[in-house]
Amino acid sequence: xxxxxxxxxxxxxxxxxxxxxxxxxxxxxxxxxxxxxxxxxxxxxxxxxxxxxxxxxxxxxxxxxxxxxxxxxxxxxxxxxxxxxxxxxxxxxxxxxxxxxxxxxxxxxxxxxxxxxxxxxxxxxxxxxxxxxxxxxxxxxxxxxxxxxxxxxxxxxxxxxxxxxxxxxxxxxxxxxxxxxxxxxxxxxxxxxxxxxxxxxxxxxxxxxxxxxxxxxxxxxxxxxxxxxxxxxxxxxxxxxxxxxxxxxxxxxxxxxxxxxxxxxxxxxxxxxxxxxxxxxxxxxxxxxxxxxxxxxxxxxxxxxxxxxxxxxxxxxxxxxxxxxxxxxxxxxxxxxxxxxxxxxxxxxxxxxxxxxxxxxxxxxxxxxxxxxxxxxxxxxxxxxxxxxxxxxxxxxxxxxxxxxxxxxxxxxxxxxxxxxxxxxxxxxxxxxxxxxxxxxxxxxxxxxxxxxxxxxxxxxxxxxxxxxxxxxxxxxxxxxxxxxxxxxxxxxxxxxxxxxxxxxxxxxxxxxxxxxxxxxxxxxxxxxxxxxxxxxxxxxxxxxxxxxxxxxxxxxxxxxxxxxxxxxxxxxxxxxxxxxxxxxxxxxxxxxxxxxxxxxxxxxxxxxxxxxxxxxxxxxxxxxxxxxxxxxxxxxxxxxxxxxxxxxxxxxxxxxxxxxxxxxxxxxxxxxxxxxxxxxxxxxxxxxxxxxxxxxxxxxxxxxxxxxxxxxxxxxxxxxxxxxxxxxxxxxx
Numbered sequence: 177x178x179x180x181x182x183x184x185x186x187x188x189x190x191x192x193x194x195x196x197x198x199x200x201x202x203x204x205x206x207x208x209x210x211x212x213x214x215x216x217x218x219x220x221x222x223x224x225x226x227x228x229x230x231x232x233x234x235x236x237x238x239x240x241x242x243x244x245x246x247x248x249x250x251x252x253x254x255x256x257x258x259x260x261x262x263x264x265x266x267x268x269x270x271x272x273x274x275x276x277x278x279x280x281x282x283x284x285x286x287x288x289x290x291x292x293x294x295x296x297x298x299x300x301x302x303x304x305x306x307x308x309x310x311x312x313x314x315x316x317x318x319x320x321x322x323x324x325x326x327x328x329x330x331x332x333x334x335x336x337x338x339x340x341x342x343x344x345x346x347x348x349x350x351x352x353x354x355x356x357x358x359x360x361x362x363x364x365x366x367x368x369x370x371x372x373x374x375x376x377x378x379x380x381x382x383x384x385x386x387x388x389x390x391x392x393x394x395x396x397x398x399x400x401x402x403x404x405x406x407x408x409x410x411x412x413x414x415x416x417x418x419x420x421x422x423x424x425x426x427x428x429x430x431x432x433x434x435x436x437x438x439x440x441x442x443x444x445x446x447x448x449x450x451x452x453x454x455x456x457x458x459x460x461x462x463x464x465x466x467x468x469x470x471x472x473x474x475x476x477x478x479x480x481x482x483x484x485x486x487x488x489x490x491x492x493x494x495x496x497x498x499x500x501x502x503x504x505x506x507x508x509x510x511x512x513x514x515x516x517x518x519x520x521x522x523x524x525x526x527x528x529x530x531x532x533x534x535x536x537x538x539x540x541x542x543x544x545x546x547x548x549x550x551x552x553x554x555x556x557x558x559x560x561x562x563x564x565x566x567x568x569x570x571x572x573x574x575x576x577x578x579x580x581x582x583x584x585x586x587x588x589x590x591x592x593x594x595x596x597x598x599x600x601x602x603x604x605x606x607x608x609x610x611x612x613x614x615x616x617x618x619x620x621x622x623x624x625x626x627x628x629x630x631x632x633x634x635x636x637x638x639x640x641x642x643x644x645x646x647x648x649x650x651x652x653x654x655x656x657x658x659x660x661x662x663x664x665x666x667x668x669x670x671x672x673x674x675x676x677x678x679x680x681x682x683x684x685x686x687x688x689x690x691x692x693x694x695x696x697x698x699x700x701x702x703x704x705x706x707x708x709x710x711x712x713x714x715x716x717x718x719x720x721x722x723x724x725x726x727x728x729x730x731x732x733x734x735x736x737x738x739x740x741x742x743x744x745x746x747x748x749x750x751x752x753x754x755x756x757x758x759x760x761x762x763x764x765x766x767x768x769x770x771x772x773x774x775x776x777x778x779x780x781x782x783x784x785x786x787x788x789x790x791x792x793x794x795x796x797x798x799x800x801x802x803x804x805x806x807x808x809x810x811x812x813x814x815x816x817x818x819x820x821x822x823x824x825x826x827x828x829x830x831x832x833x834x835x836x837x838x839x840x841x842x843x844x845x846x847x848x849x850x851x852x853x854x855x856x857x858x859x860x861x862x863x864x865x866x867x868x869x870x871x872x873x874x875x876x877x878x879x880x881x882x883x884x885x886x887x888x889x890x891x892x893x894x895x896x897x898x899x900x901x902x903x904x905x906x907x908x909x910x
Contacts, residue, residue, distance in 0.1 A: 184232060206506065227316040230403075242304065242494050242539045246601060246611040247634025247646045249331035249695060249709050251276045251746070255324055258804035260755070260818045262852040263903060266363040266371060269318040273345065274327045275803065277709075277744045277759040280824060282883060283399050283895055292330060292711060293765030294742040297342035297722050299656060302434060303420075303485070304351055304496065308531040308555060309340075310479050310504035311659050311729065317438045317479050321375055322388045322418045324350045330710060332648030335597040335632045336551055341691075343650045349420050349434075352377030352384040356812055357864060357910050365903030367406070368395040377619035382424035383625035389417040396443045399895035401499045403880040410445040414438065429488040433889060437480040444473035444728065446895070452517040473886040475728050478508045478864040481670075492541035502531040504659070508728055511514040512566065516580060516729030520567040520673035527661045527729055531557045545822040549613070551649050555593040557658050562586050568670040576673065583672075591658035609636040619655035623683040627708065628653035647694040654687040660721050660732040666775045674725075675776035677782075684732050684772045689715035693746075703750040712741040718767045718793060722890010724776045731890070739789075756804040765795040781840045791828050791841045793888040798825040798847075813866070816856040823849040828889040840889050848881030848897065849876070861908075868907040875900045 182310075190478075261267055261275055270289055274281050284290035291298060292769030300307040300318070310317070330343040336346055349384065358376030363369070367503040373390035397412025416438045421429045450468035481502035488495050505528040513520035537551035563585045568576040610822045612633045619626050634648035642799060667679045720737025721730040735856020742763035749756050803820030824847065831842030854872040861867055877898035 178261045178886075190507075199383040201281060202746070204555040210742060212474075229429065239326050242496055242537045244334075244601075245327070246328045246367075247331075247336045247636045247648050248333050248608070249646070249693065251328045253326050256807070257755075258320055258323065258325075259816060259856065260803065260807075260820075262818075262820065262854060262874050264854070264856070264870060264905075265321045265904070266373070266905060267320060269323075271318055272320055273328065274324070274822060275757075275759070275801050275820070276797065277746045277801075278330070278742070278763065279328075279634050279763040280763075280794065280799045280827070281822070282794060290796065291328075291343045292761075293792065293795055294342035294762040295794045297340050297719070298559065299337065299344050301344060301346045304346065304537075305483050305485055305498045306436070306502065306533070306535050306553060307481065308500060308502040308533060309529070309557075309657055309659060310502065311477065312508040315444040315672075317416065317436060318347070318465035318870070319388060319390055319416050320374075321373060321390065321418070322349050322386065324348045331646075331695070331709065332632070332650040332691055332819050333499050333633055334611055334634065334647070335529060335615045335630070336549060337905075338553065338595045338597070338617055338630075338653070339593055339655060340616050341650070341654060350375075350377060350384050350386050351420070351422070352379045353422070359885075359907055359909035361868075361905055362905035363903065363905035366901035368393065368411070369901075369903060370394075383421065385419070385421040387417075387419040389415075396898060397895070398445055399443055399883060401447045401886075401894045401896070403882075403896050405878075405899045408446040408448065409443045409471065412440065412442045412889075414440040417853060428490050429486070432483075432485040432487065434483040434485070435481070437477070437525060440477045442475045442477075443804045444471075446471045450518055453520055466514055466517045468518055471518070472510045472511045473515070476509070476524070477505065479504045493539040494539065494540075495536075497536045499533070500531075500535065502529070504531075506729055513598065516566065516568075520568060520576075523674075523725065523791075524564040525729060526562045527659065528560045528761045529557060531555060531599055545603045548599070549601070550596075550598045552596045553594070557591040557593070559589040559591075559659050559661075560587070561589070565674055567669065567674045569671060570673050570675070574673070581672075583668060585668070587665070589622045589658050590889075591619070591655070593655060594618040595901045610634070611636070617653045617655075621655070621658055621661075623661060623686055624656075626653075626655070628686075628688060630793075642699040644697045645695075647693075649881055650691045650693075651685070652689045654689070654719060655686040655733075656686065656719055656732045657721075660730045662731040662733075662773050662776065662813065676910060677777065678778050682772045682774060684719075685717040685734055687715055687717045687719040687738075689713050689718075689738070705746075705748050707746040708743070709746075710741075710743045714739055720767065720890070722776075722793065723892040724890060725892065733773040733776060735767035735785075736771045736773045738765075738767045738792075740765045753807040754805070755807075756802075758802045759800060761799045762797060763795065763799070764797070765792040766790065767792055771892070777889075778838075781838060784837070785840060790839070790889075793828045793841050793890055795828050796826065797825055797844070799823070813858040813860050815858075817854070819851070819853050821849060821851050823847070827883060828888050829885050829891070843880045845865050845885055848879065848883075850881070850897070851876045864910045866908070868905070868909070870905045870907075873900070874898065874903070 266757045271481050273279050273289055278292045280290040314510050325348045327346045328343055335343055356378040360374045363371040369394040375388035377386035392414045395411050396407055397410055400407035418436045421433045445468050448469035482496055483500045485498040508523040508525045512522050533555035535553045540548045542548050564582055566580050568580055568581045569578050571577050594616040597615035602610045604610055614627050614631045630653055631652040632650045637645040661684050666676050666681050669675050691713045693711045697707040698707045715738035718735040723731040724731050742759040747758045767788045769786045794799050798821040805818035807816045826844040827839040829843045829845055833839050853876055856870040859867045881897045883897055884891050884895040
């Protein structure tokens, strides 16, 4: 159904306003600066060309000014803090984010994170440029080795942030302009881990660059489904490459190019001793014919993206325009015989995503009290889904009636995401700032067409230099990830061992929500800072996703209503070489009535959730992290020591009511906590040459703890956290 005429007019008007802003800004930037009263009509000296690294630093500051957090909650992890975390620069990127407030962990191997009671819904940006979505899976593309610093922004976001709004992970990359040189490292240890890596950066005239790469193998690619110290059939091999280049075009502009690629393979871990069912020829299983410990399921993922960015800063105007492209694929390969024994179905599933987009942002300091910002984002996505599913024909009782048959399916989905925004940063007084604006978003997909106008407002008040209050409201519009929308071939499996509980498959809709956030941060003497933040979200068509059936690719669905609220406390202290931090968060996340992709659910659960609020499967009541480190320099090198703790009260699982019925997500797995220690010693080997030796102990007390027990909405397997791991590295930088 086409949007109403009035909505089309509103879209066109928004684009006209945006284009007028950019045309006016460009004209202003193109005008030469007028001579002062004391300057001669004809200059007698040519302009002095600034060094490239000075221009680069000034443009970095201008880029940051285009998209500030302005009243939202913000948490910064700098380069030294990255090294004070378990495994340092060799840690999975998800483990870095787990040290931020309000972040609950899930499967650490696939990077699942839940910020403020949300499932995923994180937006990743590199140097303030949007990183398009990839196929959900286990590959972790972001290597901490190319990260100089990162900022996690959440709460009531300004109008420049759209679509994925649970949090913004804004990464600033290393640059050859400020840290020329390179290094090699060899990292390894428990679980058969070995990870060689390299990085190099430099500058030549107006050109600077940075590249890094790593190749990793370990035997714990996905969480162990058993409490044992080692997993069965769980090896992974992962290759990651990243490159960034910047070309200064003058004192006020530059061209940036960024490219990344990753290629990862995962074995799906096995659980021994599972009861088997029907053999591939349709006859009952004979004991000893197949052992679940010998299953051979695998998943392979490829990801690549490229971004070209032009940035210009001229006087009071800063602009940045980026074109971007991305390809992503995930291929799940079943055990063609074993899966039929144990699941009654063997699904070979391949999903590919291709994205192209344009992002443009501008900031104009209109006066001493007003700074206007405007921008647009357009992203076009195409998803292809191919499957070959081997099943049994079954009778009304679910019993196999003959040998297997294979059903194939080819699906294609398309999604267009577009948004424009306009906002004003208004300094009402030197200590009170109002940031207000709105964005208009369009989502046009094969299965859904929706639009929304979303107002945003934030107040930032500093009664004294050491105290900051913030409060805000944001209207959010969150379209479903096209790559996670389930296929539509539900009815074709009727009468087979892969038949869904029902054929009801209402389309996945965009989530619409109202978000309120308020908080205070207080700086004390001697480097001591604390913060307290509270939030509340009420949603219509609350989005969620999970793993259903065999495939390890997520499927999205909606709750008719959603409610998420919580509170976060942070504290940090730094003095000299000593630093410490503490994060504590309490969160509640609930939903009611599944209104899309209903075929995924058991009919009894579907009926229960229709009339009852339930916790979301990723809800964790209490999340905490704390750590301390000490770093001191000596004439011949430096020493770093750290210790940190992670705590989680437990993700949700199913519970049993007094009458014996199932309550989806009605319980929680036991709480867990892990202690991690590490040390790093560096030795100077000459000018700009350093040897580094590092030791990390993860889960020092070898605690066996459960992340998932295999029950809960969208949970298809048990998962246990990593047992004690001892890792070491040797690195050389130059």
